[in-house]
Amino acid sequence: MDVWQQLIFLLGGVPATLSISIISFLIGIAVGLPLAFIRVYEKEISFVVDAYEKLWRGIPEIVLMLFFFFGLGPYFPFPFGSAFFVACFVLGLRSAANQSLIYRGAIHGVGDEQMIAGISVGFSKWSAIRHIMVPQVFTYSTPGLGSEYALLIKDSAYAYVLGSISEMMKRITDLRYMAGDVIGPYVLGAILYIALTFPIAFALDRWGNKRKKKIGL
């Protein structure tokens, strides 16, 4: 197999790698954002968020994936029998723990005054959060969110251990045996991973900086 054939074979793994990372990233937003606000504004139950963060950040994702897929999968084939689901589930909820930390810093950066101003015009706490804090918190979080996304692209490679998802790591390994070449597949794979992470992280960072300038954050 020449380099181009190898590259084309590896490119076949891009859709799975991208969909695992993007779905996990979205799960991370959907779960992490509320967690961060609960942590800051609902003091009585903030310990739950602390525990959640420690648990998901403290256990290697490879352990979690193997546990949910091979441990729970046989007993709950729906949903844990699906390798793709388990990969997104584990990476998404781990990302939520990371993102919760990122957003928490951003909430403090945006400042309590914005909340108070929102309350003063008649918003409830949670609608002020929705209409006033969330849009600013996203802008504030951009460099952190960029590296979180890059982390997810890389960590999607753990899905390899589940065996049945044709993402890039799986394709690299398959290629090793098909091509009888060890160096080529890894070098090509490394280049593809970089190509998937940096442009988006960079674009997100640029967008955030522009927006920050505009709103004076």
Add this chain to the structure above:
Amino acid sequence: MTDYVMEAKNVYKSYCIKGEEKEESKIVEAVKDVSLQIRKGDIKLIFGPSGSGKSTFLRCMAMLDIPDKGEIYLGDECLTAKGVDLNKARARIGFVFQHIYLFRHLTALGNVELALRQVLKLPKAEARKRAMDALAEVKITECATKYPSQMSGGQAQRVGIARAIARNPDIILLDEPTSALDPELTGEVIDTLRDLAKEGTTMLIVSHEMPFAKEVAEEMIFYDEGHVVETGPPSLFFNAPNTDRAKQFMTRIINRTTRE
């Protein structure tokens, strides 16, 4: 039915300033047994040394700080009672902040419109119209599409006032609306407030703008160390206040104003 738009009855509020060490923490009694009544169309001005608790009292009136003791009434409704919908009440109170606190991610128009759309749930066209009317009232329609970071302090504060009046609140509370501005920018904000006064807007203002006070206030309230020391019309304070403390304070503040 009460005659008062707003009333404070024996309000107390203290807070804790945390120091590095436990011994350095101290409790500040910012509001001690303060009562106040405001009728429709009244303009009252609270003034006094900084750190005396005026702002805390004003925030208690808007229930942005919850009083430790005492009652706050908005019309007939007791805001300090249990189970009151405070968000609904706050929608009927306009609040203008010393440091302005415009929503940074929204334009001037967006700032004024947001509560009309999302709190009062007005239809889009009507909210837009009322927001533009409010901006016109403070003479700042040219900034409608600007973000707060692109405005001067005076412009931003006028948008802050527009945000407070757009809902047609029963009363507007203003917490030192000019004291965070550069001196040359206070004039435009004062002009705006003068216009509101002419229209009969009910206002409770914390401010040290003495010429303005003399001109528009029905009653001035001298506030020091957490309570009301003396109240009376501006003529009282500008001629001969009864208490020594008010006398001292007036002398100092009038000297300062003439020096400027």
